[in-house]
Amino acid sequence: MEVDKGKGEAEETRKVAEADRDTVTLKSSDGKLFEVSKEAAARLSTVLAGMIAGGSIDDNGTDLKQIGSEALENVVDYCNKHANSIPSAALISSSISFNTAPFKEPEEWERKFVDRLSHDALFDLVEAANFLGMERLLDVTCHKISEMMKGKSPDQIREVFNIKNDYTKEELEEIRQELAWAFYDD
Amino acid sequence: MTTTTSRDDGPTASPPPLSHAVDWASVPSDILACVCKLLSAVPGRVCFRAVCRSWRAVADDLTHDQRAAVARMPPPWVVIPLESGCCEQFTLASVPTMQSFRWTPPGGAGMRCVGSSGGWIAGAYIGGDRKIRLSLLNPLTDARVDVPATLGRVWYMPKSKDSTREEIVLCSAVQKVAFSPSPTEKNFAVAVLTYPRKGNGDVIVFTRSGCSGWCALADPGPFERGGDYIRAQLDVAYHRGKFYYMSMSNTVWVVDMAVRYPKPEPLATFQPAIPRGLLYGRHHLAVTGDGAVHVVSSSIHCLSSSGVDMLVQRYDPTSRAEQGSPWVKATCLGGE
Numbered sequence: 467m468e469v470d471k472g473k474g475e476a477e478e479t480r481k482v483a484e485a486d487r488d489t490v491t492l493k494s495s496d497g498k499l500f501e502v503s504k505e506a507a508a509r510l511s512t513v514l515a516g517m518i519a520g521g522s523i524d525d526n527g528t529d530l531k532q533i534g535s536e537a538l539e540n541v542v543d544y545c546n547k548h549a550n551s552i553p554s555a556a557l558i559s560s561s562i563s564f565n566t567a568p569f570k571e572p573e574e575w576e577r578k579f580v581d582r583l584s585h586d587a588l589f590d591l592v593e594a595a596n597f598l599g600m601e602r603l604l605d606v607t608c609h610k611i612s613e614m615m616k617g618k619s620p621d622q623i624r625e626v627f628n629i630k631n632d633y634t635k636e637e638l639e640e641i642r643q644e645l646a647w648a649f650y651d652d
Numbered sequence: 653m654t655t656t657t658s659r660d661d662g663p664t665a666s667p668p669p670l671s672h673a674v675d676w677a678s679v680p681s682d683i684l685a686c687v688c689k690l691l692s693a694v695p696g697r698v699c700f701r702a703v704c705r706s707w708r709a710v711a712d713d714l715t716h717d718q719r720a721a722v723a724r725m726p727p728p729w730v731v732i733p734l735e736s737g738c739c740e741q742f743t744l745a746s747v748p749t750m751q752s753f754r755w756t757p758p759g760g761a762g763m764r765c766v767g768s769s770g771g772w773i774a775g776a777y778i779g780g781d782r783k784i785r786l787s788l789l790n791p792l793t794d795a796r797v798d799v800p801a802t803l804g805r806v807w808y809m810p811k812s813k814d815s816t817r818e819e820i821v822l823c824s825a826v827q828k829v830a831f832s833p834s835p836t837e838k839n840f841a842v843a844v845l846t847y848p849r850k851g852n853g854d855v856i857v858f859t860r861s862g863c864s865g866w867c868a869l870a871d872p873g874p875f876e877r878g879g880d881y882i883r884a885q886l887d888v889a890y891h892r893g894k895f896y897y898m899s900m901s902n903t904v905w906v907v908d909m910a911v912r913y914p915k916p917e918p919l920a921t922f923q924p925a926i927p928r929g930l931l932y933g934r935h936h937l938a939v940t941g942d943g944a945v946h947v948v949s950s951s952i953h954c955l956s957s958s959g960v961d962m963l964v965q966r967y968d969p970t971s972r973a974e975q976g977s978p979w980v981k982a983t984c985l986g987g988e
Contacts, residue, residue: 627676
């Protein structure tokens with residue numbers, strides 16, 4: 467952040483005061499303020515870490531124009547819970563054989579955290595996590611989404627996620643040919 | 653620490669409400685890729701890829717990144733049991749690509765694969781009550797439809813280690829099975845070619861959703877006892893709401909399952925009947941993609957000859973007027 471030279475001294479004082487605080491204030495697109503542990507925010511979000519390190523954190527609420535208050539509340543909630551949780555020996559999933567990067571299974575509290583969300587809230591949280599560069603939260607939310615797909619046919623997946631089947635008749639026939647097992651309807 | 657009130661940490665009593673306001677098809681592709689990677693190769697990613705165009709693009713990009721990330725499992729598949737008798741695991745292999753995956757039928761108990769149709773597998777097993785039972789299973793979605801009607805009973809404990817005996821019992825109880833596509837608990841129809849049990853000469857039986865027992869299809873005619881003989885001479889097939897089956901007198905019957913009281917009607921009698929004294933003779937029913945019924949007959953006249961006579965006849969009602977018979981010798985089945 468470029469510091470205005472005219473009010474340099476006041477700015478310096480404010481920055482020192484800010485550096486002393488152990489929380490940062492975030493402002494959602496609809497103007498609501500949330501406080502989050504600075505340590506957790508810096509650890510969990512690459513974007514917030516960059517902002518804190520670069521001093522572009524506004525004491526009166528750092529504007530996050532892309533994130534609505536509900537999603538931001540969940541992000542902040544997640545960060546603060548993470549700050550309070552005692553990390554357990556995370557299990558490397560053995561069931562995902564084709565995966566290249568090892569994925570740590572969500573912990574119990576993380577599961578509960580995403581299980582209580584509505585589809586809309588989950589969707590918004592995924593986007594917020596993506597925007598803020600929160601790798602762990604993305605993993606946890608993606609895991610939840612993949613759980614929602616398990617054991618479902620393409621038709622059922624479309625229904626759950628309200629996705630329009632945009633395949634043309636010809637393409638659908640092609641997929642039918644390839645995946646007769648998933649699609650067969652006489 | 654938040655400025656809002658904290659929430660309850662416990663699991664919610666009711667599932668999150670469904671909502672249709674957001675557009676999941678628009679989820680950024682790197683997130684979708686992350687989700688796709690978490691799915692099993694089969695069936696997870698196979699189904700994922702089939703949802704919509706943007707999802708297919710994501711899955712195909714993954715394939716470029718990681719070899720074989722999305723398994724290609726075009727039909728036909730081969731179902732390979734991992735052991736004899738009833739077993740708890742199968743290997744399903746796609747013949748064109750030779751890719752495979754391990755499948756554990758849902759529900760736990762072991763079963764024997766006795767037939768398949770339209771991507772579903774018919775599994776037979778001996779229940780805890782020693783009754784022979786049938787389930788229809790979809791290995792891609794793990795859906796399972798249990799057929800309430802049972803096919804007789806065995807007189808020994810089913811958990812015995814004699815897997816060969818179990819296999820013989822199940823194979824003779826379900827010699828051939830045909831069923832409606834995409835079955836559900838509330839909507840299915842199954843026909844089975846079974847063995848004639850004591851006091852019950854029915855060998856071709858059907859049941860459907862809402863029925864607790866089997867109904868016999870028309871009398872197949874006199875037959876000599878013996879499972880192999882019956883299996884060789886009779887067959888049953890399903891096509892578009894109807895079961896087709898044949899009797900010992902070479903008549904093909906059809907029964908429409910859409911009506912309230914299904915009633916078998918003779919369709920046509922085919923020639924030649926397999927004469928007595930033949931070493932081997934078999935008849936099979938097949939319905940081609942255009943809906944035409946075919947009878948495939950094979951026979952071996954003596955063991956010393958290496959040749960097997962094969963005859964494929966197509967049912968074509970229009971030829972009855974011209975040639976006196978609705979059966980036309982088929983030379984091409986219209987495949988590729």
